[in-house]
Amino acid sequence: MSVSVQADDFDVGAEISALSAGRTDIGAVVTFTGLVRDMAGGEEIADMELEHYPGMTEKALANIEAEANTRWELQASRIIHRYGKLEPGAQIVLVATASPHRGDAFEAAEFIMDFLKSRAPFWKKEGTSDGGKWVDARDADEDALNRWS
Amino acid sequence: MQVLYFAWVRERIGVPREEVETSATTVADLVAELRGREERYDLAFSDMNAIRVALDQELSDLDASLAGVREIAFFPPMTGG
Numbered sequence: 001m002s003v004s005v006q007a008d009d010f011d012v013g014a015e016i017s018a019l020s021a022g023r024t025d026i027g028a029v030v031t032f033t034g035l036v037r038d039m040a041g042g043e044e045i046a047d048m049e050l051e052h053y054p055g056m057t058e059k060a061l062a063n064i065e066a067e068a069n070t071r072w073e074l075q076a077s078r079i080i081h082r083y084g085k086l087e088p089g090a091q092i093v094l095v096a097t098a099s100p101h102r103g104d105a106f107e108a109a110e111f112i113m114d115f116l117k118s119r120a121p122f123w124k125k126e127g128t129s130d131g132g133k134w135v136d137a138r139d140a141d142e143d144a145l146n147r148w149s
Numbered sequence: 150m151q152v153l154y155f156a157w158v159r160e161r162i163g164v165p166r167e168e169v170e171t172s173a174t175t176v177a178d179l180v181a182e183l184r185g186r187e188e189r190y191d192l193a194f195s196d197m198n199a200i201r202v203a204l205d206q207e208l209s210d211l212d213a214s215l216a217g218v219r220e221i222a223f224f225p226p227m228t229g230g
Contacts, residue, residue, distance in 0.1 A: 122229035137226030
């Protein structure tokens with residue numbers, strides 16, 4: 001189990017390798033990578049500023065990861081979330097889960113992403129032609145949480 | 150008590166954090182007190198449905214007690230991922 005909140009980019013391949021390094025008991029590794037899109041609601045996005053709450057962010061992500069580990073049989077997991085100003089195409093978030101069989105890894109990765117969307121203290125501001133616009137939380141993200149309760 | 154603000158709440162209030170001397174016993178009392186102080190607070194807290202609160206870095210709610218709390222944060226619904 002490991003969580004990083006960082007400004008720097010990450011290497012998905014290196015993270016997968018690190019997750020399974022030196023072990024032969026892992027049967028499945030699932031990864032999700034979130035990227036910055038260049039359009040939002042029909043409007044062009046120049047960049048995306050990610051603000052977070054240092055201290056609480058790390059705790060919230062660690063709690064979400066720990067909860068996933070109690071619900072599913074995970075052999076390893078990794079969460080990386082970036083902050084700061086990111087260009088379209090940039091990687092924002094990585095969730096990786098490893099388990100003996102694919103079912104647990106798939107579900108745990110989805111669970112972690114669903115919680116991270118609306119329970120980790122990050123706020124996105126899209127850079128648009130008329131300045132900046134804070135991204136509103138989506139009802140769909142809140143609904144996504146309810147299926148895990 | 151350290152009071153922290155994030156995203157548009159921070160922009161409306163104009164500072165990311167400040168030390169607030171208060172005798173408020175609940176989050177709601179503190180919000181009412183701040184709103185009475187200056188218009189920028191009144192503006193930031195005009196729709197409390199759009200505000201989330203964390204006490205000592207744990208998500209909490211408006212009627213929560215402030216007893217023993219060292220750090221309180223106000224922010225909009227989170228948009229991670």
